[in-house]
Amino acid sequence: MTQAAFFVLTALADQPRHxxxxxxxxxxxxxxxxxxRVGTLYGVLDRLTSGGxxxxxxxEVQQGRLRRYxxxxxxxxxxxxxxxxxxxxxxxxxxxxIAEGRRAPGAALPPATxxxxxxxxx
Amino acid sequence: MTQAAFFVLTALADQPRHxxxxxxxxxxxxxxxxxxRVGTLYGVLDRLTSGGxxxxxxxEVQQGRLRRYxxxxxxxxxxxxxxxxxxxxxxxxxxxxIAEGRRAPGAALPPATxxxxxxxxx
DNA sequence: ACGATATATATCGGCTTCCGATATACATAA
DNA sequence: TTATGTATATCGGAAGCCGATATATATCGT
Numbered sequence: 001m002t003q004a005a006f007f008v009l010t011a012l013a014d015q016p017r018h019x020x021x022x023x024x025x026x027x028x029x030x031x032x033x034x035x036x037r038v039g040t041l042y043g044v045l046d047r048l049t050s051g052g053x054x055x056x057x058x059x060e061v062q063q064g065r066l067r068r069y070x071x072x073x074x075x076x077x078x079x080x081x082x083x084x085x086x087x088x089x090x091x092x093x094x095x096x097x098i099a100e101g102r103r104a105p106g107a108a109l110p111p112a113t114x115x116x117x118x119x120x121x122x
Numbered sequence: 123m124t125q126a127a128f129f130v131l132t133a134l135a136d137q138p139r140h141x142x143x144x145x146x147x148x149x150x151x152x153x154x155x156x157x158x159r160v161g162t163l164y165g166v167l168d169r170l171t172s173g174g175x176x177x178x179x180x181x182e183v184q185q186g187r188l189r190r191y192x193x194x195x196x197x198x199x200x201x202x203x204x205x206x207x208x209x210x211x212x213x214x215x216x217x218x219x220i221a222e223g224r225r226a227p228g229a230a231l232p233p234a235t236x237x238x239x240x241x242x243x244x
Numbered sequence: 245a246c247g248a249t250a251t252a253t254a255t256c257g258g259c260t261t262c263c264g265a266t267a268t269a270c271a272t273a274a
Numbered sequence: 275t276t277a278t279g280t281a282t283a284t285c286g287g288a289a290g291c292c293g294a295t296a297t298a299t300a301t302c303g304t
Contacts, residue, residue: 002290003125010212013219020252029215033208039292042254047290064299065252072223080216086155088213090132093151094206097135098199124261142281161263164283169261186270187281251300262289267282274277 001083004044007034009053009072009080016057016071019045045070053079123205126166129156131175131194131202138179138193141167167192175201 011017011025019041026036048054053076057069072080133139133147141163148158170176175198179191194202 004291006212006216010216010219013216014222018252019254020250023252029219030208030212034212037292038253039255039294040290043290063251066298067252077220077223081220084213084216084220086152087209087216090128090152090156091206091210091213094128094132094135094202094209097132097151098203098206100136101194101199126262140281141283142279159263160282161265161284162261165261185280189281246304247302248304249300249302251298253297254295256293256295258292258294260289260291262287264285264287266285269281271280272278274275 001079002044003034004036004040005048005053006080006083006087007036008041008044008048009076009083012054012070012072013077013080016069018060018067018069021067022070048076052076123201124166125156126158126162127170127175128202128205128209129158130163130166130170131198131205134176134192134194135199135202138191140182140189140191143189144192170198174198 007026007030008022010029011022017025023036023038023041026034045054049056049070052073054070055073057071060067060069129148129152130144132151133144139147145158145160145163148156167176171178171192174195176192177195179193182189182191
Protein backbone atom coordinates (compact mmCIF):
# COMPACT_ATOMS: atom_id res chain seq x y z
CA MET A 1 0.00 0.00 0.00
CA THR A 2 1.30 3.45 -0.90
CA GLN A 3 1.77 6.22 1.65
CA ALA A 4 -0.96 8.25 -0.01
CA ALA A 5 -3.44 5.37 0.21
CA PHE A 6 -2.58 4.79 3.85
CA PHE A 7 -3.27 8.39 4.79
CA VAL A 8 -6.51 8.50 2.84
CA LEU A 9 -7.71 5.42 4.70
CA THR A 10 -6.58 6.95 7.99
CA ALA A 11 -8.49 10.16 7.27
CA LEU A 12 -11.61 8.07 6.62
CA ALA A 13 -11.15 5.83 9.65
CA ASP A 14 -13.24 7.84 12.09
CA GLN A 15 -15.94 9.11 9.74
CA PRO A 16 -16.86 9.51 6.07
CA ARG A 17 -15.26 12.48 4.36
CA HIS A 18 -15.30 14.10 0.94
CA UNK A 19 -12.23 14.63 -1.23
CA UNK A 20 -11.33 18.12 -0.17
CA UNK A 21 -12.00 17.21 3.46
CA UNK A 22 -9.59 14.29 3.16
CA UNK A 23 -6.94 16.67 1.88
CA UNK A 24 -7.28 18.93 4.91
CA UNK A 25 -7.67 16.08 7.35
CA UNK A 26 -4.49 14.34 6.23
CA UNK A 27 -2.55 17.53 6.70
CA UNK A 28 -4.05 18.04 10.15
CA UNK A 29 -3.69 14.49 11.45
CA UNK A 30 -0.07 14.38 10.34
CA UNK A 31 0.71 17.76 11.93
CA UNK A 32 1.46 19.18 8.53
CA UNK A 33 4.17 16.65 7.74
CA UNK A 34 2.16 14.96 4.98
CA UNK A 35 0.70 17.02 2.20
CA UNK A 36 -1.57 14.94 0.03
CA ARG A 37 -1.86 16.65 -3.36
CA VAL A 38 -5.03 17.13 -5.30
CA GLY A 39 -3.50 15.49 -8.34
CA THR A 40 -2.74 12.43 -6.23
CA LEU A 41 -6.05 12.17 -4.44
CA TYR A 42 -8.42 11.11 -7.18
CA GLY A 43 -6.19 8.37 -8.49
CA VAL A 44 -5.89 7.00 -4.96
CA LEU A 45 -9.63 7.24 -4.42
CA ASP A 46 -10.26 5.32 -7.66
CA ARG A 47 -7.76 2.60 -6.77
CA LEU A 48 -9.09 2.19 -3.24
CA THR A 49 -12.64 1.98 -4.60
CA SER A 50 -11.64 -0.59 -7.20
CA GLY A 51 -9.86 -2.53 -4.49
CA GLY A 52 -12.95 -2.56 -2.30
CA UNK A 53 -11.31 -0.72 0.60
CA UNK A 54 -13.59 2.31 0.38
CA UNK A 55 -17.01 3.01 -1.13
CA UNK A 56 -18.93 6.11 -2.11
CA UNK A 57 -21.05 6.81 0.95
CA UNK A 58 -23.27 9.63 -0.29
CA UNK A 59 -23.36 12.86 -2.24
CA GLU A 60 -24.48 16.14 -0.81
CA VAL A 61 -24.91 19.61 -2.22
CA GLN A 62 -23.85 22.19 0.33
CA GLN A 63 -23.97 25.84 -0.62
CA GLY A 64 -24.06 25.02 -4.29
CA ARG A 65 -20.98 22.81 -4.05
CA LEU A 66 -21.06 19.09 -4.56
CA ARG A 67 -19.58 16.96 -1.81
CA ARG A 68 -18.82 13.32 -2.53
CA TYR A 69 -18.35 11.38 0.69
CA UNK A 70 -16.37 8.15 0.93
CA UNK A 71 -16.19 5.68 3.77
CA UNK A 72 -14.15 2.60 4.67
CA UNK A 73 -15.51 -0.86 4.00
CA UNK A 74 -14.94 -3.61 6.55
CA UNK A 75 -12.14 -4.79 4.32
CA UNK A 76 -10.75 -1.26 4.31
CA UNK A 77 -10.70 -1.19 8.10
CA UNK A 78 -8.88 -4.50 8.19
CA UNK A 79 -6.38 -3.38 5.55
CA UNK A 80 -5.71 -0.16 7.44
CA UNK A 81 -5.19 -2.01 10.70
CA UNK A 82 -2.77 -4.40 9.05
CA UNK A 83 -0.87 -1.55 7.42
CA UNK A 84 -0.71 0.38 10.69
CA UNK A 85 0.77 -2.68 12.36
CA UNK A 86 3.29 -3.05 9.57
CA UNK A 87 4.34 0.60 9.81
CA UNK A 88 4.59 0.50 13.59
CA UNK A 89 6.71 -2.63 13.38
CA UNK A 90 8.95 -1.02 10.76
CA UNK A 91 9.36 2.12 12.84
CA UNK A 92 10.18 0.04 15.91
CA UNK A 93 12.73 -2.02 14.02
CA UNK A 94 14.42 1.13 12.76
CA UNK A 95 14.65 2.62 16.25
CA UNK A 96 16.03 -0.56 17.74
CA UNK A 97 18.59 -0.89 15.01
CA ILE A 98 19.75 2.68 15.33
CA ALA A 99 20.38 1.98 19.01
CA GLU A 100 22.27 -1.22 18.16
CA GLY A 101 24.33 0.59 15.57
CA ARG A 102 25.39 3.16 18.15
CA ARG A 103 26.50 0.43 20.50
CA ALA A 104 28.60 -1.05 17.68
CA PRO A 105 30.64 1.94 16.51
CA GLY A 106 31.88 0.25 13.36
CA ALA A 107 28.67 1.08 11.61
CA ALA A 108 29.07 4.83 11.72
CA LEU A 109 32.83 5.08 11.41
CA PRO A 110 35.29 4.64 8.54
CA PRO A 111 36.14 0.99 7.79
CA ALA A 112 38.62 -0.52 10.18
CA THR A 113 41.98 -1.78 9.02
CA UNK A 114 40.95 -5.41 8.92
CA UNK A 115 38.28 -7.24 6.92
CA UNK A 116 37.02 -9.05 9.96
CA UNK A 117 34.29 -6.98 11.43
CA UNK A 118 30.69 -7.96 10.97
CA UNK A 119 30.58 -9.09 14.53
CA UNK A 120 28.01 -11.00 16.40
CA UNK A 121 25.12 -8.57 16.37
CA UNK A 122 21.98 -8.85 14.36
CA MET B 123 11.02 9.05 1.58
CA THR B 124 9.77 5.93 -0.18
CA GLN B 125 9.04 2.67 1.60
CA ALA B 126 11.90 0.98 -0.18
CA ALA B 127 14.37 3.66 0.92
CA PHE B 128 13.14 3.44 4.51
CA PHE B 129 13.72 -0.29 4.68
CA VAL B 130 17.12 -0.07 3.08
CA LEU B 131 18.15 2.49 5.68
CA THR B 132 16.70 0.30 8.42
CA ALA B 133 18.64 -2.72 7.19
CA LEU B 134 21.82 -0.65 7.33
CA ALA B 135 21.07 0.89 10.72
CA ASP B 136 22.91 -1.67 12.86
CA GLN B 137 25.82 -2.47 10.56
CA PRO B 138 27.10 -2.08 6.98
CA ARG B 139 25.66 -4.55 4.51
CA HIS B 140 26.01 -5.37 0.82
CA UNK B 141 23.16 -5.29 -1.69
CA UNK B 142 22.12 -8.90 -1.54
CA UNK B 143 22.43 -8.87 2.23
CA UNK B 144 20.09 -5.87 2.39
CA UNK B 145 17.55 -7.81 0.34
CA UNK B 146 17.55 -10.71 2.79
CA UNK B 147 17.73 -8.48 5.86
CA UNK B 148 14.71 -6.42 4.85
CA UNK B 149 12.70 -9.57 4.40
CA UNK B 150 13.82 -10.90 7.75
CA UNK B 151 13.40 -7.74 9.79
CA UNK B 152 9.91 -7.26 8.39
CA UNK B 153 8.94 -10.88 9.08
CA UNK B 154 8.52 -11.47 5.38
CA UNK B 155 5.93 -8.72 4.93
CA UNK B 156 8.22 -6.53 2.85
CA UNK B 157 9.93 -7.93 -0.19
CA UNK B 158 12.44 -5.51 -1.60
CA ARG B 159 13.05 -6.42 -5.24
CA VAL B 160 16.41 -6.58 -6.92
CA GLY B 161 15.23 -4.28 -9.65
CA THR B 162 14.27 -1.74 -7.00
CA LEU B 163 17.39 -1.99 -4.87
CA TYR B 164 20.04 -0.43 -7.05
CA GLY B 165 17.96 2.60 -7.93
CA VAL B 166 17.32 3.16 -4.23
CA LEU B 167 21.00 2.69 -3.39
CA ASP B 168 21.95 5.26 -6.03
CA ARG B 169 19.40 7.78 -4.81
CA LEU B 170 20.38 7.35 -1.17
CA THR B 171 24.04 7.75 -2.09
CA SER B 172 23.34 10.87 -4.15
CA GLY B 173 21.29 12.20 -1.27
CA GLY B 174 24.14 11.65 1.16
CA UNK B 175 22.19 9.27 3.42
CA UNK B 176 24.48 6.30 2.74
CA UNK B 177 28.02 5.83 1.46
CA UNK B 178 30.01 2.98 0.03
CA UNK B 179 31.81 1.53 3.04
CA UNK B 180 34.14 -0.97 1.42
CA UNK B 181 34.39 -3.73 -1.19
CA GLU B 182 35.32 -7.27 -0.41
CA VAL B 183 35.84 -10.35 -2.53
CA GLN B 184 34.49 -13.40 -0.73
CA GLN B 185 34.68 -16.76 -2.46
CA GLY B 186 35.16 -15.15 -5.82
CA ARG B 187 32.09 -12.94 -5.39
CA LEU B 188 32.26 -9.20 -5.05
CA ARG B 189 30.53 -7.69 -2.05
CA ARG B 190 29.90 -3.98 -2.00
CA TYR B 191 29.12 -2.76 1.50
CA UNK B 192 27.14 0.38 2.25
CA UNK B 193 26.70 2.18 5.55
CA UNK B 194 24.59 5.04 6.90
CA UNK B 195 26.02 8.52 7.14
CA UNK B 196 25.20 10.66 10.17
CA UNK B 197 22.66 12.41 8.01
CA UNK B 198 21.25 9.01 7.08
CA UNK B 199 20.82 8.09 10.73
CA UNK B 200 19.01 11.36 11.37
CA UNK B 201 16.79 10.92 8.34
CA UNK B 202 15.93 7.38 9.38
CA UNK B 203 15.07 8.46 12.90
CA UNK B 204 12.83 11.23 11.60
CA UNK B 205 11.11 8.87 9.19
CA UNK B 206 10.61 6.26 11.91
CA UNK B 207 8.95 8.91 14.07
CA UNK B 208 6.72 9.93 11.20
CA UNK B 209 5.68 6.33 10.51
CA UNK B 210 5.04 5.59 14.17
CA UNK B 211 2.92 8.72 14.43
CA UNK B 212 0.95 7.74 11.33
CA UNK B 213 0.40 4.22 12.61
CA UNK B 214 -0.75 5.56 15.95
CA UNK B 215 -3.15 8.00 14.32
CA UNK B 216 -4.65 5.20 12.23
CA UNK B 217 -5.18 2.97 15.26
CA UNK B 218 -6.78 5.75 17.29
CA UNK B 219 -9.09 6.64 14.44
CA ILE B 220 -10.20 3.10 13.85
CA ALA B 221 -11.18 2.96 17.52
CA GLU B 222 -13.05 6.25 17.18
CA GLY B 223 -14.82 5.01 14.07
CA ARG B 224 -16.05 1.96 15.93
CA ARG B 225 -17.48 4.14 18.65
CA ALA B 226 -19.30 6.15 15.99
CA PRO B 227 -21.20 3.43 14.10
CA GLY B 228 -22.27 5.68 11.26
CA ALA B 229 -18.89 5.35 9.68
CA ALA B 230 -19.10 1.63 9.03
CA LEU B 231 -22.76 1.28 8.18
CA PRO B 232 -24.73 1.89 4.98
CA PRO B 233 -26.06 5.43 4.57
CA ALA B 234 -29.52 5.87 6.02
CA THR B 235 -32.37 6.11 3.50
CA UNK B 236 -29.89 7.01 0.82
CA UNK B 237 -30.13 6.24 -2.89
CA UNK B 238 -29.16 2.75 -1.93
CA UNK B 239 -26.09 2.32 -4.02
CA UNK B 240 -23.12 0.28 -3.01
CA UNK B 241 -24.64 -1.75 -0.24
CA UNK B 242 -22.54 -3.63 2.22
CA UNK B 243 -19.09 -4.56 1.16
CA UNK B 244 -17.64 -4.31 -2.22
C1' DA C 245 -17.36 46.18 -8.30
C1' DC C 246 -13.27 43.56 -8.29
C1' DG C 247 -9.78 40.55 -7.01
C1' DA C 248 -8.03 37.25 -3.80
C1' DT C 249 -8.83 33.30 -1.10
C1' DA C 250 -11.28 29.20 0.17
C1' DT C 251 -14.18 25.37 -1.08
C1' DA C 252 -14.92 21.46 -4.21
C1' DT C 253 -14.76 18.77 -8.19
C1' DA C 254 -11.65 16.52 -11.90
C1' DT C 255 -8.03 15.71 -15.79
C1' DC C 256 -3.54 15.78 -18.14
C1' DG C 257 1.28 15.17 -18.93
C1' DG C 258 5.79 14.76 -17.24
C1' DC C 259 8.61 12.82 -14.01
C1' DT C 260 10.01 9.50 -10.51
C1' DT C 261 9.78 5.11 -8.74
C1' DC C 262 8.84 0.20 -8.82
C1' DC C 263 9.39 -4.35 -10.52
C1' DG C 264 9.63 -8.44 -13.63
C1' DA C 265 12.72 -10.03 -16.83
C1' DT C 266 17.12 -10.54 -18.18
C1' DA C 267 22.27 -10.98 -18.10
C1' DT C 268 26.70 -12.36 -16.02
C1' DA C 269 29.48 -15.19 -12.91
C1' DC C 270 31.02 -18.28 -9.24
C1' DA C 271 29.91 -22.03 -5.45
C1' DT C 272 27.52 -25.80 -3.84
C1' DA C 273 24.27 -29.47 -3.71
C1' DA C 274 21.41 -32.97 -6.00
C1' DT D 275 24.86 -31.34 -15.45
C1' DT D 276 21.19 -29.23 -13.64
C1' DA D 277 19.33 -26.54 -10.17
C1' DT D 278 19.76 -23.46 -6.39
C1' DG D 279 21.96 -19.86 -3.89
C1' DT D 280 24.95 -15.84 -3.79
C1' DA D 281 26.10 -11.41 -5.87
C1' DT D 282 26.40 -7.90 -9.13
C1' DA D 283 23.69 -4.76 -12.54
C1' DT D 284 20.52 -2.93 -16.47
C1' DC D 285 16.32 -2.33 -19.22
C1' DG D 286 11.66 -1.30 -20.33
C1' DG D 287 6.95 -1.29 -19.15
C1' DA D 288 3.77 -0.11 -15.58
C1' DA D 289 2.30 2.36 -11.63
C1' DG D 290 2.13 6.21 -8.92
C1' DC D 291 2.95 11.18 -7.68
C1' DC D 292 2.38 15.97 -8.48
C1' DG D 293 2.29 20.64 -10.67
C1' DA D 294 -0.54 22.87 -13.73
C1' DT D 295 -4.82 23.56 -15.40
C1' DA D 296 -10.00 23.85 -15.78
C1' DT D 297 -14.62 24.74 -13.88
C1' DA D 298 -17.83 26.67 -10.44
C1' DT D 299 -19.60 28.86 -6.19
C1' DA D 300 -19.05 31.52 -1.72
C1' DT D 301 -16.79 34.80 1.10
C1' DC D 302 -13.91 38.48 2.51
C1' DG D 303 -11.28 42.69 1.98
C1' DT D 304 -10.57 46.92 -0.38
